[in-house]
Amino acid sequence: MAGFPDGGRDAVDVLRELLGAAGRRPLTEPPLWPSDVADDATPVEFSVAFDESGDRAVRILGETIAENPGPAANIEAAKRFLAHMAQWFDLRLDRFAAVEDLFLVDRPQGKFTLWFSVILRPGRAPALKVYFNPLVRGQGAARGLVAEGLRRLGLSDAYDTVAEHALLRGSADQFSFFALDLDDGPLSRVKLYISHDSADSGTVERAAGAVEGVDPLLVRDFLTTAGGGPGPYAGRPLISSYSFVEADAGRPGNYSLYLPIRDYVPDDAVAREHVLAHFARSGLPGAELDRAIAAVTGRPAAAGVGLIAHVSLRLGRFGSGTTVYLSSEAYAVQAPRGRVSASATF
Template sequence: MGLGHRADEACAVLADLLGPQGDLDRGRAPVWRSDISDDHTPVEYSVAFEEDGSHTLRLLVEAGAAEPGRRANLDAAEAALDRLATRYPLALDKLDAVRGLFLPEDPQGLFAMWFSLVLRRSGPPMVKVYLNPQVRGAAQAERLVGAGLDRLGFAGSMDWVRAHTPRQGGGLDRFSFFALDLEDTPAARVKLYQSHHGATAADARFAAGGTAAADPHRLTRFATDLGGDGPFRGRPLVSSHTFLASDAARPRGYSLYVPIRDYVPDDGVALVRTRAALARCGVDTAALDRAVEAVATRPLVDGVGLIAHVSLRMGPPRPGVTVYLSAEAHGVAPPVRGTAAGAA
């Protein structure tokens, strides 16, 4: 990705965040079933292709404890955040404002806090934290999200979110992440993610409908070209709304994440579809090929899931396309053959 001069720094930070998990041999069963990836590797790569032709590399990481568990991993994550704050100039005011909501003494769910590091050609990485709306149980997720948005200055925005939830009350649209950029800039985001189980592209259009930057035609074609016509009965479509500090109750940006790995027979097909989606957005597909080649340790047709998600980002601050790549350190999912392969 043209970021080789940042490699030593990135590896050092990654090793620090992973903790004892970083010492495990490839192929060994994971000691903690991280939900970051299908094989429970606690790190995922993604390349964000921007509309201006640039691209950045992101690492999504779950910090691990020597004896992992929900509380132990949260303790490890908070200690890792303290170390990151001594290395880089992080803005922790937003996290501090919602810490009492999302970081309880007895965390529930699949995780409590994950880290994202975005590596750019110059300057420190941009650090983002993902918090779990279901950390106090699924029944408390909407209350936590509403309270979090209120505390961060977006009073009344929960009414907007409810109005643009495709299937209210059915349990099919679930809050999955509440994410914060830890930087003090006008582009610092608060992002709210929902997983849309059994959804169609029309449901995603409904979720995006109140966002001025969302293009319904592009959104529909992106979803269907990557994953089919739906409904998406495997892994769900995921949407996110971007709130910026300059706004009140309405989000400025919208992103749709297609879990392509569940709707293709193998990664060879996934790469062909992803190339085509990027080309339609005017993105350099050669950079995608280099990224896949750097991560792949097998022929693409021999498995599925190396290309996990592809997302379309619309609106400020950074419109473009992002491709999410799995490390596959603990295992490779076999290809899917037969008439059902890749069916949405």
């Protein structure tokens, strides 16, 4: 579906570099580090983006693990990975340098410090994105940290836009990721992610309203079809994200909603049914979804839950579509749950 252009670096080489010591560890041994990328501590997750335009992309999200892992050692390993990628590809590191002292601290808090995603599209060199943790200095410091990061990147007005639409319920709405595209194109983005604990459709419809031209009813339809109802979603939180580019003076160009579908279905067979129902409503090819699933696992879908970890809806002028996130389940498969009623789910 996607990959490097002819003559470019092989995706396997990049994945090997990304995973560091974890990539060299036999799967017969336990995880080297309790990575939060996947539920079973696998430090990698795959996803396939289905654009309404017909374009496709494969994304690899990963955490770089040091030989002797620990918060400081993993940060240094991640920075070495980034330096290698800068030698291989045309990356923009000035924005990373502008904010790294905010997010890369000696005693990080939270479940991660630095993640990367590698985006592969046909006929293009790979793109790289970096994820920082806004909670790295504690929850109380997160909003100030994000505001300062935006200021340094020339996007001071972006914070007020996000606060007005997505930070309305106190501690129930909090920043979860601060991400940067590392390419030098005109649409190189800064992305903010906000987790919404126990949110319903109304919460994320208001959040989507920050983006000009986005119909919040599409968010409601997505939750109804893929999630099974309007909520509230009391398990893993719904997540909103906004994409900003410098030329837009703090107005987001895209909104995305991430549904952690694995918390709201009994097994992956049901998750697949929900995603395919959304695909059918959106005119997306269900057969390609099944090809992606088959590339990751051969197990029966009803034999576990969590293979289909998230599904997201993207809306806006930078491109609309749906992305499906697949766990490799390298270390464990979570057992299916009993059938749940709508009232138990929501």
